[in-house]
Amino acid sequence: MIEQSKTSTGSKVTPVATTRIQKRNIALIADAALEVFSSHGYRGSTVDQIAKQAGLSKPNLLYYFPSKEAVHDYLLSTLMVTWLDPLREIDAKGEPLDEILGYVRRKLELSRDHPSESRLFANEIVQGAPRILPLLETELKSLVDDKAALFQSWMDAGRLAKADPHHLIFSIWSLTQHYADFDVQVRAVLGCEVTDPFPAAEEYLITLFTRMLKV
Amino acid sequence: MIEQSKTSTGSKVTPVATTRIQKRNIALIADAALEVFSSHGYRGSTVDQIAKQAGLSKPNLLYYFPSKEAVHDYLLSTLMVTWLDPLREIDAKGEPLDEILGYVRRKLELSRDHPSESRLFANEIVQGAPRILPLLETELKSLVDDKAALFQSWMDAGRLAKADPHHLIFSIWSLTQHYADFDVQVRAVLGCEVTDPFPAAEEYLITLFTRMLKV
DNA sequence: CGTTGCTTTGACCTTTTGGTCAAATGCCGC
DNA sequence: GCGGCATTTGACCAAAAGGTCAAAGCAACG
Numbered sequence: 001m002i003e004q005s006k007t008s009t010g011s012k013v014t015p016v017a018t019t020r021i022q023k024r025n026i027a028l029i030a031d032a033a034l035e036v037f038s039s040h041g042y043r044g045s046t047v048d049q050i051a052k053q054a055g056l057s058k059p060n061l062l063y064y065f066p067s068k069e070a071v072h073d074y075l076l077s078t079l080m081v082t083w084l085d086p087l088r089e090i091d092a093k094g095e096p097l098d099e100i101l102g103y104v105r106r107k108l109e110l111s112r113d114h115p116s117e118s119r120l121f122a123n124e125i126v127q128g129a130p131r132i133l134p135l136l137e138t139e140l141k142s143l144v145d146d147k148a149a150l151f152q153s154w155m156d157a158g159r160l161a162k163a164d165p166h167h168l169i170f171s172i173w174s175l176t177q178h179y180a181d182f183d184v185q186v187r188a189v190l191g192c193e194v195t196d197p198f199p200a201a202e203e204y205l206i207t208l209f210t211r212m213l214k215v
Numbered sequence: 216m217i218e219q220s221k222t223s224t225g226s227k228v229t230p231v232a233t234t235r236i237q238k239r240n241i242a243l244i245a246d247a248a249l250e251v252f253s254s255h256g257y258r259g260s261t262v263d264q265i266a267k268q269a270g271l272s273k274p275n276l277l278y279y280f281p282s283k284e285a286v287h288d289y290l291l292s293t294l295m296v297t298w299l300d301p302l303r304e305i306d307a308k309g310e311p312l313d314e315i316l317g318y319v320r321r322k323l324e325l326s327r328d329h330p331s332e333s334r335l336f337a338n339e340i341v342q343g344a345p346r347i348l349p350l351l352e353t354e355l356k357s358l359v360d361d362k363a364a365l366f367q368s369w370m371d372a373g374r375l376a377k378a379d380p381h382h383l384i385f386s387i388w389s390l391t392q393h394y395a396d397f398d399v400q401v402r403a404v405l406g407c408e409v410t411d412p413f414p415a416a417e418e419y420l421i422t423l424f425t426r427m428l429k430v
Numbered sequence: 431c432g433t434t435g436c437t438t439t440g441a442c443c444t445t446t447t448g449g450t451c452a453a454a455t456g457c458c459g460c
Numbered sequence: 461g462c463g464g465c466a467t468t469t470g471a472c473c474a475a476a477a478g479g480t481c482a483a484a485g486c487a488a489c490g
Contacts, residue, residue: 041342
C-alpha cells in the first residue's frame with residue numbers, strides 16, 4: 001500500500017504520490033472522479049464508473065484511495081483552493097470598480113472553462129455541504145469577511161456606490177456560477193441556435209455590476 | 216392497484232387520487248419525498264427513507280407509486296407549475312420596473328418559503344436535467360421567450376434601461392434561487408449571529424435591479 | 431537473471447436497495 | 461354482521477455497489 005497522510009479531521013485520507021506511476025494514476029482518478037461526481041452527485045456515482053472512466057479496475061482505484069469518500073474529499077479539498085483564488089487576487093490598491101469587474105470576469109471564465117468543478121461544488125452545497133461545512137465556516141468566511149471589509153471601505157470612501165458587501169459577493173458567485181451549474185437550462189431556454197452563451201453573459205454581467213457600483 | 220394515468224411521455228406514471236385515504240397518503244408521500252429528494256438528490260434517496268418520513272411502509276408507498284422514479288417525476292411535474300407561475304404573472308400592462316421588482320420579490324419569497332422545491336429543481340438541473348430537458352426546451356423556453364420579448368419592447372419604448380432580456384431573466388433566477396440552493400453557504404459565511412439573511416437579500420436585490428433597469 | 435517491492439486484478443463477501451407477492455387487515459355500504 | 465373492495469405489511473428476491481484479499485504481473489536494481 002502506498003503512503004497515506006491522514007488529515008486532522010480524521011476520516012479523510014489523501015494519497016501522497018511518490019513515484020511516476022502513482023502521480024499519473026492519481027491524476028487519472030481525480031480527472032475521472034471529477035467528471036463522474038459532478039454529473040451524478042456523490043451517491044449517484046459508483047466506484048466502478050470512476051474506475052472505468054479512469055481506465056483502471058475498481059480494486060486498482062481502491063489501491064490508490066482507501067474509499068470512494070476519500071476520492072471525493074480529495075477533489076473537494078483541492079478544488080476549494082482553485083475556486084477561492086480569484087477572490088484572493090482582488091487588490092486593495094487597485095481601482096475599486098476595475099478590481100470587482102475583473103473578479104467577475106475571472107469567475108465567469110472559471111465557469112466556462114471548468115464547469116465540472118463548479119457543479120461538484122454546487123452538488124455538495126445544495127445537499128447541505130455535509131463534508132465541507134467546517135471549511136466554509138472558517139476559511140471561506142474569514143476570506144469573505146476580509147474582502148467585504150475592503151469593499152465597505154471603498155464605499156465609505158465614495159469610490160463605489162453603496163451596497164451590502166456580503167450580498168455583493170454572493171451575487172457575483174451566484175450569477176457567474178449559474179452559467180456552469182445551470183448550463184443545460186440556459187442552453188435549453190436560449191435554444192439550439194445559440195452555441196455559446198458566455199460572450200453575451202459577460203457583457204450583461206459587466207453592465208449589471210457597472211450600473212450597480214459606479215458612483 | 217389504484218388507477219394510474221400514463222402521461223404522453225410513456226414511462227412516467229402519476230397516481231389519480233379518488234378516495235380520501237388515497238389523497239392523504241399521496242400528499243404524505245409527496246411531502247416526504249420532496250424533503251428527502253431535495254436534501255440527498257435522486258440517487259442519494261432511498262424508498263425506505265421516503266416511506267419512513269411519510270410514516271408508511273415501503274410496500275405501502277409502492278402501492279401508490281409504481282416506482283421511486285414515478286415519485287420523483289410526480290414531484291418535478293407538479294413543481295414546474297408552481298415554479299413558473301410568478302413569471303407568468305408579469306403583466307404587460309403594468310409599470311415595467313414595478314413588474315420586474317415584483318417578480319424578484321415573489322421569486323425570493325418562493326426561495327424563502329419553499330427552499331426544498333428550489334433544491335429539488337437545482338439537483339435535477341445541475342445533473343443535466345435528465346428527466347425534464349424536454350419540458351425546458353418547450354414550455355419553459357416559450358414562456359421565457361414571451362416575457363423576454365415583453366422586456367425588449369419596454370426597453371425599446373425607453374421605459375426600462377437596455378439590457379439583454381434573456382440574461383436579465385437568468386440573473387433573477389440565479390440571484391433569488393441562490394438563497395435557497397446555497398442556503399448553508401450563505402449562512403456559514405454570514406456567521407451564526409445572522410439568523411435570517413432574507414431581509415438584507417431583498418433590499419440588496421431590489422437596489423441591484425433598480426440601478427440596473429431604471430432609465 | 432533473480433530478488434524485492436510496487437502494481438494490478440479476478441473472485442469473492444456483505445450490505446444496501448428497488449421492487450414483488452401472498453396473505454392479513456381494515457373500511458364501508460348493505 | 462357481512463361481503464367485497466381497498467389498504468397494509470412481513471417475507472422475500474435479484475441486482476447493484478462498496479470493499480477485501482490472495483495471488484499474479486511487472487519494474488528496477490544488484
